[in-house]
Amino acid sequence: MISFVKGPLSEILEDMVVIESGSVGYELHVPVSVLQKLPDIGVEVKLYTYFQVREDAMCLYGFLSRQDLGMFKQLISVNGIGPKVALGVLSAIEPDELRRAIVSGDAKAISKAPGIGAKTAQRMILDLKDKIETSDILPPEFLQEKKEKNSGLSGAAGEAVDALTALGYSASEAGRAVGRVVVTDSMTAEDVLKASLKHLAFI
Template structure:
């Protein structure tokens, strides 16, 4: 198993890159979200990889961090989605946007990826909604701020701040959280998940 590849970036193509590792040039398939964030040619690069062995050959798929690699592995665990299909999804939307779409049940957003119909998108949501780690979605300051003493009002405030940090407007965040019946036993993650579901239908 090849966990990661580290070395100078040799070349960049439409959906693959070449990284030199141990005097060998490795071709690695990557989503567009990776291509947009790569350093310049000749710069040292590290990609966390998934190694696929097939009857007709072997393929490496690479990602900039372990969280995005985990998202890729979760996608290919869904029936009907192979590595190329998963790469297409992660090229059509960022891993963070995909996580938010899964949590909020936004099948329409996922189905915009090439080769992914509404039924497959719904299957992605059904299979993965309980596997998404909110720590990968929430900005770090909110993921670490949870505490049992936080009141319902404080939890709602944190959820609003997290939605704004995720790119929603203050008005959208206030409206979405306002539709959630917040109780004392709910965490900000609970409120955020419920709010994202409301936002998916706005």
């Protein structure tokens, strides 16, 4: 198994890159989101990989983080989605946006990706919504910040508001979304956040 490829960036092609490692040039298929973040030719880059073996070909797929590689693996675990379609999805939708769309059940946003119809989008949500952790959709700086914020709410609801604002929603949007959730004592901040995300499509 090839876990990652690291070396100078040799070529950038339409949907793949070539990385030189150990005097060998490795072709890696990558989504557009990776192409947009690559350094200049000759600069060292590290891509985490998925190695696909078929009867007629062997292909490497590359991603800038293990988290994004994990998203790719989750996509191809869905019935009817192969590596090529998964790459198209991650080219059309940033991985973080895709995770939020899956958690919030936003099939309309997912179906904008090439090769993904409404039924496939719903299947993707059904198969993956419980596999995506809250930590996967929140920015690292938020997760590292432990101090309480003044959101005007307390407990799980307050943490959910803070999480939504960290995701880029305004304080008013976050407050209204959380306000639509019937928060019980048994609910964690993660429960409230996931429920709130489902209401944001209607705000």
